[in-house]
Amino acid sequence: MKFISWNIDSLNAALTSDSARAELSRGVLNTIIDLDPAVLAIQETKLSPNGPTKKHLDILNEKFPDYKRVWNSSTEPARKSYAGTMFLYKNHLNPMVSYPEIDAPNTMDAEGRIITLEFDHFYLTQVYTPNSGTNLVRLKERQIWDEKYADYLTALDEKKVVIATGDFNVAHKEIDLAHPRRNRLSAGFTDEERQGFTNLLAAGFTDTFRYLHGDVPEVYSWWNQRAKTSKINNSGWRIDYWLVSDRAADKVLVSEMVDSGMRQDHTPLLFEMALD
Structure with a gap:
């Protein structure tokens, strides 16, 4: 089966805005459509608590006519039009859908x-992991999230093979970002966040990109859109992942980045696996 995961950084902007960046986003969507995944996971939808509007749904129906959709939006007491996730999956698939809460701190579960x-x-399962924020104001809460999320995946893994994807908001090792020394105390590359990801993998999960490609350098999934030359210079971070249960790693066929052209921010990730 073929899957794609992408932090879209606002579904509304990608579908309805007239900006130059939105045009680039729609180009990426067209690339995803051409790849024809069985499932598309989208993070950072930034939709309202009511989910997609009729306009959004009409556009999604036009672009993805053979897919069902489910979403999870930020609701009170959390900020509105913030974070959020969505799955689109082929009509012939009939999974059971859940919207887990993991006893995370503050408003993270909402x-x-x-x-x-x-x-x-x-x-x-897909995740949009909380960012530790400017001046690491959310780092302690993020550490608790990492522990709770690892417990959640481990519980699933006791029942069936787990495939987990999304924006994990951490570059695991120095090879996973262009300037590790410069970013040692930056959100996404603190010792605490890296250790949290190490602990997650140690609980029984495989980073499929590294499993297939080894320590290939300078391959990233995110480039800071505030730095105009970040993508031209490939000053990126690898913070988006496809993980699988260790016992199923040998069934992974493809785990790689999708070319998103000149669009900065996140690029989609393509994943293929031999599944019963």
């Missing part, structure tokens, strides 16, 4: 950060 699809022989 921010629409996780959706899980349960199939007969595996779970497919």
